[in-house]
Amino acid sequence: MTGTGLDDERAYLRECRAAIRRMAEGARLNVVIGERVAGDRYSAERLGYDLRSLAKELDEQPDGPPFFGRLDFGPGSAEHHGQRYYIGRRHVSGGPGRAPMVIDWRAPVSATFYRASARDPRGVSVRRRFGWSREPVALTGFEDEHLEAGQDLGVASRIVAAEIERPRVGPMRDIVATIQPEQDELVRAGLEGSICVQGAPGTGKTAVGLHRAAYLLYTHRQRLARGGVLILGPNQAFLGYVSAVLPALGEVDVEQTTVDRLLARGPLQGDDGEAAAAVKHDVRMAEVLRRALYRRVTAPPGPITVPDGSYRWRVGQEEFGAIVTAALREATPYGVGRERVLSRIVAVLLRRAEARGRSASAAWRRGMTRALSAHVDAVWPATQPEEVLAELLGDPASLAGAADGILTPGEQSAILWARPPRSFRSARWSAADAVLLDEVSGLLERPRGYGHIVVDEAQDLSAMQCRAVARRSEHGSITVLGDLAQGTTPWAARGWREHLSHLGKPEAELIALTTGFRVPAAVVTLANRLLEVLTVDVPRTRSFRADGRLRIRETSDLGPATVAAVRDALGHEGSIALIAADATLGPLAATLRAEGIEVATLDDIASAARVTAVPAAMAKGLEYDHVVVAEPAEIVEAEPRGLNRLYVVLTRAVSRLDVLHTRPLPAWLAPPAGVQG
Incomplete structure (x- = not known):
């Protein structure tokens, strides 16, 4: 097979873009034709929806690279000998009677692009990776690996490294061009099995989960059409951050929400103290609620x-x-x-x-x-979840009867309402109450089930929240993503096996990702030192990246030091985050604005500001090129699992990290030799 130069590849790029325009025009035409050919009203509506969705996707497909790789198969492949395939985010049709111009990254043959190596070339003679500029999008070069000849660059590829280290601007991107073999195995795992991915910061566990959802929808679309796929994230800021990944991969019909929003049956206006929330999230409440419900069933009083x-x-x-x-x-x-x-x-x-x-x-x-x-x-009276829970929390005798031998008198007192409402209809429910209401609702009738659920930051779920997820995946599978070291809720998991049992998948395979592709080595080294004092057993991370910068500075005045650090960060490309405890973040953000620096909040989705003020409690799952962490001691003291929170905060940086402090740092966070202080 003859090679091709950059001019030939650019000509092929023009042909692909013309083919995409033809596909979009054909999809719009099919919408018109489809409205006239359906046999009944339901079929017409279903067909019309599918055709309009396809047309919309093709019309809105970004003018990005239509392909990122190419496979040239040699004599080592009996099935594909002499064939050349371009691999991209979406299938690009070559037209009637012609082979595809670009093959979807999820197609079976595309797995070879990610898994072939010099040791196991899988019949590939040459694997080509393409380099692209972003603004404007242009093909700038390529890199060939002659696998059958023993040449395999792997993560040493300059194109792979450039893509991984590219500055982070805007929401999370897909990683289809840089998926590593161990990640690809997880992405393509079968639908029937559930998996749990323990992943340190920057190992790509979130990306693996999202790409797995896209892969399963591509491979098992008919089986998943009824139940669908659900993505559960820790908060709305995180979901906004990852919201662009699946649409970029051609999947828009995926439900993405938080556990709180999934379970909420109405407005959540109540607040719980720490003691009450801890009891309500405890798995023992499942039996208390079961008793409370079935105590309503009585023996017949007569014929x-x-x-x-x-x-x-x-x-x-x-x-x-x-x-x-x-x-x-x-x-x-x-x-x-x-x-x-x-x-x-x-x-x-x-x-x-x-x-x-x-x-x-x-x-x-x-x-x-x-x-x-x-x-x-x-x-056997008919009832509603709110009625059952209101009686339990509002009546000491009812609670004592249902919780006898399960909750202590102190625990019962912690969850009893001080002033019960006149009726359950006027109750002010809390987020923890929503979990209990869902448990009762699940006892009354089975909730909607999903074909597959992806749960990110799963280590922070309580046992009762896990049960709520399990009810929705009873006949489906789940992908559990998390990091025990990043557990920050009072009920965060300290081991995966018990957690998986609560999720209804005790047999799920547990896999650890330990190579950090996004977080540079200097930051990983600092974060690994924190693992020594956290009460979880997780493997230490090693970084793929030798670049990056870490500076730990003591200052007498946090405001000017923060302004100086942010101004320095603005001199580099990429996104910037100022992360601090709530009490410190507001004043520091105000200081930056007073100095003429535009600062956005996590709610400012449309803001063009490069600097975002991020509360430490909301930093989980987010990434920024440059992170300025202010006063680590306050972050640690702000909550019971403050050390875990600090571990999260320190690992948000994917290029540069500045740690500023006026108060003494704990010994395990003191600057290593060679780090600027």
């Missing part, structure tokens, strides 16, 4: 008598009780159990009516059901 014209049907107290007991033993949702009791009593009357030679019409059955409902309600 049932139902008039039917001049005749009266009778179901004895013992028979009625046996039906209730059988339904309780079947462990179905509370609402299903109640309906079974009702339907089985109707069935008893139906058999007796037939035995008397009576014809039981549908109208007769409906009448009997209505007549029996009041009797069943007296024994």
